[in-house]
Amino acid sequence: PPYVANEARYDKMPFRRCGKSGILLPQISLGLWHNFGHNADFKNARHILRQAFDYGITHFDLANNYGPPYGSAEENFGRIMEKDFRPYRDELIISTKAGWDMWPGPYGNLGSRKYLIASLDQSLKRMGLDYVDIFYHHRPDPETPLEETMGALDHIVRSGKALYVGISQYSAEDTLRASQLLKEMGTPLLIHQPRYSMFDRWVENGLLDVLGDEGIGSIAFSPLEQGVLTDKYLKGIPEDSRVAKDGRYLKKEQLSDEVIAKVKALNEIAKKRGQSLAQMAIAWLLKDERVTTVLVGVSKAEQLADNVKALDNIRFSKEELDAIESILRN
Ligand code: NDP
Numbered sequence: 001p002p003y004v005a006n007e008a009r010y011d012k013m014p015f016r017r018c019g020k021s022g023i024l025l026p027q028i029s030l031g032l033w034h035n036f037g038h039n040a041d042f043k044n045a046r047h048i049l050r051q052a053f054d055y056g057i058t059h060f061d062l063a064n065n066y067g068p069p070y071g072s073a074e075e076n077f078g079r080i081m082e083k084d085f086r087p088y089r090d091e092l093i094i095s096t097k098a099g100w101d102m103w104p105g106p107y108g109n110l111g112s113r114k115y116l117i118a119s120l121d122q123s124l125k126r127m128g129l130d131y132v133d134i135f136y137h138h139r140p141d142p143e144t145p146l147e148e149t150m151g152a153l154d155h156i157v158r159s160g161k162a163l164y165v166g167i168s169q170y171s172a173e174d175t176l177r178a179s180q181l182l183k184e185m186g187t188p189l190l191i192h193q194p195r196y197s198m199f200d201r202w203v204e205n206g207l208l209d210v211l212g213d214e215g216i217g218s219i220a221f222s223p224l225e226q227g228v229l230t231d232k233y234l235k236g237i238p239e240d241s242r243v244a245k246d247g248r249y250l251k252k253e254q255l256s257d258e259v260i261a262k263v264k265a266l267n268e269i270a271k272k273r274g275q276s277l278a279q280m281a282i283a284w285l286l287k288d289e290r291v292t293t294v295l296v297g298v299s300k301a302e303q304l305a306d307n308v309k310a311l312d313n314i315r316f317s318k319e320e321l322d323a324i325e326s327i328l329r330n
Contacts (some may be wrong), residue, residue, distance in 0.1 A: 003084035006054035013056025014311055018217030018292045021190050023164065025093065025293040027286055027311055029059035029219060034246065035299045036076050037067030044300070046080050051301045053088065055308050061193075061219070061295055062127070063097040063138060064119050070102060074126035082128055092133070096123045097168060099138025111141030113152040120161055135162035136193060139169045150178055154185040164190035168221075172206035179214045189216050191292070196220035198229055198266070198281055198328055199259075208290045217292035220285050224296065226250040229281040231267055233260065240299070265327045269320060278303070279310035284324065286314045 015024035030052045036045045049060070066073035074096065085092065098119035101109045108115060120135055135156055137149055153165040165187060167178055179189045192211055194203045197220070211218050224230055226249065227242050233255050237243050242250045263277070270280035282294050298304045316324075 003050055005050075005088060009054055009056045011056075012311075013058075013308075016217075016289070016292045018191055019211065020215030021164070021188070021217065023093065023190065023217075025059050025217070025219070026057050027293055027314075028055075028057060028282065028308055029061055029293045029295045030057050030304070031061040031221065031295045031297045032073045032077060033063070033066050034242065034297055036073040037069065038072040038076070039068055040076075042076060042079075045076055046084065048298060048301050048304060049077075049080050050084060051304055053085070053092075055304070057304075057308075058091055059093040059095070059293065061095045062123075063100075063136075064102050064123050065100050071122070071126055074123055078127040078129075094127070094129065094132050095134035095136060095166070096120070096127070096132050097136035097138040098123075099136070099141070099168070111137055111144040111149040111152075113148055113155070116149070116152040117156065120156060124161065131160055132162050134164045134166050134190060136166040136168050136191075137170075140167075140171070140174055146174065146177055147181060150181040150185065154182060154187040157187045166191040166193055166219075168193035169195070172210045175207060175216070176210050176214065179210075179216060189214070191217040191219055193219045193221055193295070195222050196285060196291070197223050197225045198284055198324070199225045199262075201328075208288065212290045218290060219293050219295045220291055221295045222297075223285055223294045224278055224281055226297075228255065228259065228263065229266070230278040231263075231276065234264060234267065242299070262327055262330065266324065269323055269327075273313065273320065275310065275313065276306055278307055279313075282307060282310035283314040284316070286310075287316055 013026045015026055018025050062074055062077060064071065098116050099111060102119055137153065141149060156162045157165060170178060175192055182189045194207060196203045232238055232241055243252055267277045270277040273280060285291050285294050296307050
């Protein structure tokens with residue numbers, strides 16, 4: 001039977017304005033980095049996406065190289081778009097990116113105008129879309145002039161292939177420059193996508209201030225530290241976990257005794273709040289209004305159900321914040 005979206009999908013999900021823009025984003029967004037490639041179970045991927053939209057998650061985040069193999073998350077997303085989401089296209093914010101190695105030779109990587117425009121054309125074909133809502137430069141390129149990269153983003157918006165643009169992993173200084181260049185061109189920077197979690201707080205050291213001052217939104221990636229900030233590794237390494245299944249980005253060695261001790265202590269605070277640790281880790285990021293949305297990944301629909309409940313309580317008492325701080329500082 002054809003997919004019919006849950007009629008109550010907008011009843012519960014809270015939305016936040018993305019910087020000083022016209023776009024509102026759900027406080028939780030879904031990323032397709034893992035679990036959506038040709039190596040993944042297609043039925044499960046489709047089930048997760050349907051469930052996400054039923055919860056009011058209107059934002060799906062992709063990149064040219066998500067898979068594996070590269071491009072395959074976009075291909076699968078395109079199939080699911082066709083099967084399920086075509087009638088809902090105007091209710092969705094779909095993003096993709098280019099910036100990491102994608103095809104051989106000097107034009108398939110980093111930040112040239114050549115690479116960004118060709119890559120977006122490929123992404124649109126794979127996803128079966130006329131345009132994406134947000135196109136990102138995926139990481140800074142120290143060799144290409146920022147004027148060229150931002151000029152490419154501006155051109156992409158003017159050509160109608162993306163409605164808005166973003167940058168990812170840019171430092172506070174480069175973000176300010178990028179924002180100023182784009183403003184001059186008349187294509188304001190919508191959003192920054194930094195890594196941000198209880199265990200990785202570099203954005204608190206200047207970037208969030210730039211975003212707040214410039215009116216740029218933000219979307220925090222790897223908010224659960226790829227699953228470390230959940231209760232899943234407290235009793236060893238489950239067979240169906242990212243560490244066991246796919247050691248490319250999250251390695252066993254990262255689960256040191258010190259890390260697990262912190263996770264245990266945080267888990268106790270979460271329990272006292274009546275939350276899972278995953279929920280508390282998400283809520284903790286949303287306590288700052290400059291964080292527009294938290295970009296989670298999930299391997300199962302149940303994890304998404306767990307994560308969405310974070311939004312029932314994103315308030316922290318001073319005592320809770322202090323207790324968390326003393327664990328993280330340790
Ligand atoms: P998370 O930190 O949310 O980790 C996701 C993983 O954590 C899941 O795959 C699952 O792993 C586990 N998990 C999630 N929820 C739960 C839960 N409730 N209970 C137990 N385990 C849970 O994010 P990701 O690292 O996946 O990144 C999210 C998104 O951010 C990506 O999909 C991508 O869109 C974006 N991103 C952007 C980058 C950039 O450079 N701009 C870089 C990296 C990511 P398991 O497999 O063990 O079940």
